[in-house]
Amino acid sequence: MRVYITSVFVDDQQKAQDFYTSVLGFTTKHDVPMGGPRWLTVVSPEQPDGAELLLEPDGHPAVKPYKDALVADGIPAASFQVDDVQKEYERLSALGVVFTQKPLESGPVTTAVFDDTCGNLIQIVTPA
Template sequence: MRIHLTSVFVDDQDKALRFYTDVLGFVKKHEIPLGAARWLTVVSPEAPDGTELLLEPNGHPAVKPYTSALVEDGIPAASFAVDNVQAEYERLTARGVTFTQEPLAMGTVTTAVFDDTCGNLIQIVHTD
């Protein structure tokens, strides 16, 4: 068994697609119209056939209170692996990304957390 798809709820699919592709560097995999929304996924360019991230509209009534509570408590909605958190922090900061947690080493794990501009906090992590 392996993870095929996971999702983050976003307040604007177009804005999310721009952020996740133009800023973070993911690649659009699927864009299928579904009424007012789309089945919109991105993947890592390093693993184009790997796990897809669904940029899911936050229209369900339970989503906004849930995501707002996570952000208010500083809890990331997702965690992305990187080779070097400090280097990724510097790259993303230079691209205008706002971090709510700067790189923090905790034993063999280093993390940082940023705002994805679409209603979520996202953690980046690497292990030594």
């Protein structure tokens, strides 16, 4: 068993696609119109056949309170591995990304957390 698709709920699919591709560096894998919301997935260019991230519309009534609670508590909705958290923090900060947690060594990992502009906190992590 392995991860095929996982998702983050986004408040605007186009804004999310722009951020996740132009800023974070993912590539669009699927962009299928579905009569309103789209089936919109992105992948890492390092693993184009790897797990897909679904940029899922947050229209269900249960989603907004869930997302708001996670953000209020500082809990990331997803975690992405990077080669060097400090370098990625510097690169993303230069692009205007807002971090809620600067790079922090925590046992066997270094982490940082940023706002994805679509209602989520996202963690980046580098194993020690």
